[in-house]
Amino acid sequence: MKYERILKAGIKSLNCLYGIMKKAPTKNRMLFISRQSDKPSFEFEMIAKKMRKKDPDLQVLMLCKTLPGGVNSSVKSKLSYGCHMLTQMRAIATSKLVVLDSYCIPISLFEHKKTLKVVQMWHSMGTMKKFGYQILNQAEGSSYELAHLMRMHKNYDAIFCAGEGYRHYLAEGFGYPDEAVTIMPLPRMDLLLDKDYGAKKKEEIIKHYPKLAEKPVVLYVPTFRKEEGAFQKALNDMVNGWDDAFNLVVKKHPLSQVEIGDGKVLTCPEYSSFDLLFAADYVISDYSCIIYEAAIMEKPLYFYNFDFDLYEDLRGLNLDYLKELPGCISADFTQIMDAIRSGQYDYDRLRRWRDTYVKMTPHATQDIADFLEKML
Structure with missing residues (x-):
């Protein structure tokens, strides 16, 4: 398919560019990435505050940008998000730790420095609805071919979930074994209580x-x-x-x-x-x-x-x-x-x-x- 060939060529080019970016030295930096909002969530801020207390010299960077409509968004929106992805790539290449609350293309798509750690804390306290790998090739899911090509949800070192009851479902949605999921409720619980x-x-x-x-x-x-x-x-x-x-x-x-x-x-x-x-x-x-x-x-x-x-x-x-x-x-x-x-x-x-x-x-x-x- 023509679309698939173009996508593969684009991924190959970005991989080469990311390889150059990785030559830069790693900084004492923690990176937060989200496409849930155009500004940092209160939960990102809560975690960052705690981390700064632990290490005053720790750099904290937050990159948050939405892509309304996803793959069906306008050409202008796609170009804008593409530029933002380049910013993500530069920051990922020189960070120690990345925390996500949503899918991040550069994290899943590329091969990173062995020193980089990635945590997926997702953005909801539970997962009643099936998602990700649970609904491939279904009406509201991605195609198997696209998920495979984009390496959807790959490269996570830890995945957080709120409780034991949905550990298996979260692991299944991300395409990981159950033991890859850590029981770790989101920061919002502190506010709720x-x-x-x-x-x-x-x-x-x-x-x-x-x-x-x-x-x-x-x-x-x-x-x-x-x-x-x-x-x-x-x-x-x-x-x-x-x-x-x-x-x-x-x-x-x-x-x-x-x-x-x-x-x-x-x-x-x-x-x-x-x-x-x-x-x-x-x-x-x-x-x-x-x-x-x-x-x-x-x-x-x-x-x-x-x-x-x-x-x-x-x-x-x-x-x-x-x-x-x-x-x-x-x-x-x-x-x-x-x-x-x-x-x-x-x-x-x-x-x-x-x-x-x-x-x-x-x-x-x-x-x-x-x-x-x-x-x-």
Whole structure:
């Protein structure tokens, strides 16, 4: 195929260029790379702060840039990201340690100095949805040929996951044996368990949206879907059947084009779904990993699975959804609303489920810093 020949030629050229870059001396530097955002995450910052305390002479560099649309992005976006990749390559070639929270092409594609260590800490507390090598040649996955050519997720020295319950699924998604995965919850756990931080964040949000103090807050965090017709209808059903005794905050995915069309529904664009957990009394989702974070805070969970059969066919899930999840599960929103209104919830079941997938620790960031220090 012409496309494949061009890609192989490009990879060969970049490999030669990277070989030259590797001749530069290694610096006492720790490099963070992400394509989840155009700015460093709060978790990168939390880890960096701990590492600087351990070694004041340690250089910390963060390279964060998104590629909206991925392989379907515009030519301009691809060129811009290509230039950014050259910056990544120079930094990788002269760093001691790289920490990722997403797939990084230069890390997986090239052969690195033997002294370089790479840690993949991924960007979610859990992995309910199948991904990576679990869904090759499927509707929402990459092709086997492209994954092989791009050496997808290769060259990791350590992979972090939040708990034993999903160690195997994470390893499978990255294409590694289970023993390559280390149980190491993300730094966000420290914030989720910090009562003072939570109280201040909630106060900040309510100051911005005073009506949230008037009634209990229900936060709805749906998963992004490429085809949103069924989602639009389900969201309309939710809004039309909403009980005005509760506030509704809908935090849809940034790429979602669905319309809410009701002024009573808040979207709180200034705040992330993570931030809004601190103001929420109840959480509704479907297949989003926000449920693990909500469970850490012991927020009652409800599951609006209006497209369950289709989603399972297209993407697949890493748990027995209908048997395992701790809360009302329904494609009929009236049942979700009735369950919230009842005030009844099985918190023991929530904790048992959470503890299966997440190792609870009050010092997650320190644990990560101690682990990384040994790799430098």
